[in-house]
Amino acid sequence: MSKHTRANTVPFATLNHEAAESYTLPGYLYSDPATLEQEKRRVFFREWQLIGHSSQLRTPGDYLTGDIAGQKVFIIRGRDEVNRAFFNVCQHRAHQLLEGQGNARSVIVCPYHAWTYRTDGSLRSARGTEKLPNFDPTDFGLTPVRLEEELGFLFVNLDPLARPVREVYAGLFEDMSRAMPWIDEATIIPHAKQGDLDETVMPANWKILAENCLECYHCQPAHPAFVDLISLDSYSCTSHGRWQKSHGEIKRHDNKAYPVDLEAPIQDSSFWHLFPNIQFGCMPGDNVMTTFTFIPQATGKTFLKMHMLSAPGHLPSEERCNYVGDILWPEDEALCASVHEGLQSLGYRQGRFVVHPDRPGISENGVHHFQKVYAEAMELELAP
Numbered sequence: 254m255s256k257h258t259r260a261n262t263v264p265f266a267t268l269n270h271e272a273a274e275s276y277t278l279p280g281y282l283y284s285d286p287a288t289l290e291q292e293k294r295r296v297f298f299r300e301w302q303l304i305g306h307s308s309q310l311r312t313p314g315d316y317l318t319g320d321i322a323g324q325k326v327f328i329i330r331g332r333d334e335v336n337r338a339f340f341n342v343c344q345h346r347a348h349q350l351l352e353g354q355g356n357a358r359s360v361i362v363c364p365y366h367a368w369t370y371r372t373d374g375s376l377r378s379a380r381g382t383e384k385l386p387n388f389d390p391t392d393f394g395l396t397p398v399r400l401e402e403e404l405g406f407l408f409v410n411l412d413p414l415a416r417p418v419r420e421v422y423a424g425l426f427e428d429m430s431r432a433m434p435w436i437d438e439a440t441i442i443p444h445a446k447q448g449d450l451d452e453t454v455m456p457a458n459w460k461i462l463a464e465n466c467l468e469c470y471h472c473q474p475a476h477p478a479f480v481d482l483i484s485l486d487s488y489s490c491t492s493h494g495r496w497q498k499s500h501g502e503i504k505r506h507d508n509k510a511y512p513v514d515l516e517a518p519i520q521d522s523s524f525w526h527l528f529p530n531i532q533f534g535c536m537p538g539d540n541v542m543t544t545f546t547f548i549p550q551a552t553g554k555t556f557l558k559m560h561m562l563s564a565p566g567h568l569p570s571e572e573r574c575n576y577v578g579d580i581l582w583p584e585d586e587a588l589c590a591s592v593h594e595g596l597q598s599l600g601y602r603q604g605r606f607v608v609h610p611d612r613p614g615i616s617e618n619g620v621h622h623f624q625k626v627y628a629e630a631m632e633l634e635l636a637p
Contacts, residue, residue, distance in 0.1 A: 266603060268628050269636040272621035273608040278628070280596035280603075283458040284552045288631075292549070296529050296630050297322035301401075301408040301418045303531045303546050304328055305354075306560060308405060308440035310336055314356040314372060320556065321411060322549050326398050327351050328407055331372040332359065338400035338409045339374050344393040361395075370395055404429060404436050406544075422527055425496045429533065432523050435540045435564035442541075442561045442568065453557040455586060457593035459530055459549040460627070462557070465589055466524060466532050466545075467497060467619035470607055475584055478509040478576065482537065483522050488614030492622040499524040499619065503537045510581075511572035513537040518567075526619075528626050538573055540564035553593055 269275035282288050304319035305328065316329040318341055325341035327350070341350050348365035351357065360377055361370040369377045374395035382388045399410045401418045403426050408418045419426060430436055455462060465471070469488050472480050481504065488501040502521045506513045513520075517538050524534040530547040541563045548556040561569065595601055606617040628635055 267634045267636045268624060270625065272606045272616075272618050275606055275621060275636075276603040277606060277620075278603075278624050280598075280601050283460060283593065283596045286552055289549060289552050291631060293322045295632070296627070297549075298324070298411045299415060299630075300529055301410050301415070301421060301527070303527075303544060304338070304407045304409055306405050306439075306441050306562065307336070307402060307407060308562075309354065310407075312356060314358045316351055316357055317354050317407070318351055319409065320548050321409070324411060325349060326409055326411075328400060328409070329357065329361070329372050333373075336400060336402070336407065337372070337374060338398040338407075339395040340398060342396070343368055344376070344395065345379065350395075368393075405439065422494075422496045424493055425525060425527070428498065429525060433535060433540065433542060435567075436542070436562075439540075439542065439562040439564055442563055453559075453586075454550070455547075455555045455557055455589060456553060457555060457589040458552055458596075459547040459555045460623075461589045461592050461596075462547045462555055463526065463530055463532075464620045464623060465585055465592075467499065467526055467623055468617045469499070469501070470615045470617055471588065473615070475588055476581060479581060481505060481508040482510040482513070485614035490613070490616075490619035492619065495528040495626060497526045497619050497622060499526075501614070506537075511538075511570065511576045526623070528623065529630075536573070536577075538570060539567040541567055541569045541573075543577075 265279045266276040268278060298321070302319065302321050304326065305317040309315065309317055310328065310330040313330050313332045313334065316327050318325065318327045326338055327341045328336055328338045330336050343350055343363040343365065345363065345366055345368045348363055350361055350363055357372070359372070361372065366380065368379045371377050374397060376390040376393045379390065379393070399413055399415065401408050403418055467490060469485060472485060483501040484504040485501070488499070490497060490499045500521065500523050503513060506515055518540050519535055519537050522536045524532060526532050532545040533542060535542040541561065544560045546558040548558060550556050563569070606621045608616045608618060625635070
């Protein structure tokens with residue numbers, strides 16, 4: 254960070270390994286286009302990314318599309334009942350093959366020149382190439398992408414040499430199974446909505462959204478209904494390498510957020526963050542969980558992809574959906590948008606992490622851990 258300075262004269266302090274002694278990352282890392290290009294290659298093209306859930310691919314030909322910081326991919330269920338992932342690009346003139354979610358039947362047809370691919374990625378036909386000299390169809394199959402499934406979730410990685418997803422997030426899936434023993438039976442809730450959350454574009458850098466999920470220091474002033482639902486005295490954030498868990502116990506069943514039945518199967522809140530940009534969460538109530546993925550489109554533009562899953566026979570209450578979609582998330586959206594704007598201010602240098610040894614619920618250890626993992630991935634200097 255040596256070429257960037259605070260107030261043009263004072264060098265930025267490097268991130269310290271100890272949260273209580275560390276400054277935060279400098280603001281330019283959230284608005285610098287060159288930084289985003291480095292993030293694509295050093296972070297997003299090397300880390301596991303969530304595309305969807307196996308319950309969305311039930312029939313041969315069913316497919317899902319995804320975006321990994323500008324790289325388009327899709328997952329499709331083959332005629333042999335095997336799910337496979339590919340880059341979403343025709344091998345002829347690079348047109349996108351599929352959009353959204355649907356069923357491609359038995360073949361994938363490019364909308365541009367109608368080159369046709371089987372669901373295993375091999376080229377089936379290419380119009381007009383019958384007499385083309387030295388044309389070998391086997392040279393033009395779709396480019397595969399590494400795909401792994403855990404607890405029904407479909408993860409892809411653009412790096413073929415990446416460690417397995419279960420190894421990268423060691424202990425995560427076991428912890429989620431203990432907290433949600435029904436998760437193996439969970440399915441996507443079709444057309445689930447939480448206010449305007451589904452497929453929202455946020456006016457903030459993706460890191461701001463991730464960091465906002467990793468501390469509850471802001472909860473007391475910014476989320477009054479949430480702190481009436483969840484006890485901050487019980488709130489904690491624990492770090493486990495490339496994943497973190499935030500957890501809090503219910504404070505009041507009759508609260509300002511939404512009513513919770515005394516016999517509801519979930520009586521606490523648990524949020525799991527997978528570096529860099531994936532958030533799993535469940536809140537008090539029925540056996541329901543939500544996934545969020547923060548996909549960068551520009552330094553100040555992040556696509557929010559949400560899925561809601563539930564155990565058989567369980568659905569989120571209308572009151573809960575209204576609270577999350579119409580109150581909780583708009584509160585966070587306004588916070589993140591303001592922070593993004595403020596990080597570009599000439600009057601901002603660097604902050605300090607708040608770490609209170611006796612009050613983990615208001616400490617920012619989770620944000621510090623995220624920034625440390627980020628700095629290592631980006632090969633930024635760390636204080637000894």
